[in-house]
Amino acid sequence: MFARNSAATYAKVGIETNVSSADPHQLILMLFDGALLSVNSAAAAIEGKDNPAKIRHITKAIEIITMGLKASLDSSGGELTDRLSALYDYMGVRLALANAQSNVAPLIEVSGxxxxxxxxxxxxxxxxxxxxMTQEA
Structure with a gap:
């Protein structure tokens, strides 16, 4: 138990360090990585018939996509912003469907x-x- 808690604390500190030193592009990549990890973990939970884990991972993926990726969109981005916003909304709907039906197919789609x-x-x-780098040289 102690070793597991220590490992979790160490991992959390590592993530916090990466976030504090990351540039905006890296932060978005970290959001994508977190969403992908959550979607893949949800698929594994569905296959393992672990309903609480499925719900937890899908909820986390939806939060990352809507409150991270979608919220980070530049409102002055025009059509691209509108399309990405709609795509993030679509992903949220597909994740909710995967949760409601315990269906891996929407998770595979969102992961792709x-x-x-x-x-x-x-x-x-x-x-x-x-x-x-070219400009600085």
Missing amino acids: LLRDLREAWAQISDATRDEK
Whole structure:
């Protein structure tokens, strides 16, 4: 029990350290990673017939997507912002359906969407970092 609590505390400190030192692009990547972890954990909980864990992980994924990713959208982003906002809403609906039906299929769909968005965001982050390094040189 003590070792488990110590490991959890250590992991939490590590996450907090990463958050405090991350730039905005890295923070968004961390949100994508957290949402993906929660969706994948929910799928494992459904397969293991662990209803409390399923609910916990799906709720966390919805919170990350709506209160993290969606809330971080730039309101002056125009059509792209509108489309991403609608996509995040769609993901929330699909996650709620997965929860209500204990169905893994919507989780697989949302996981694929999140992976695609994360990959695109990582490419933007890399390009921005490269551009900044070029300007500083």
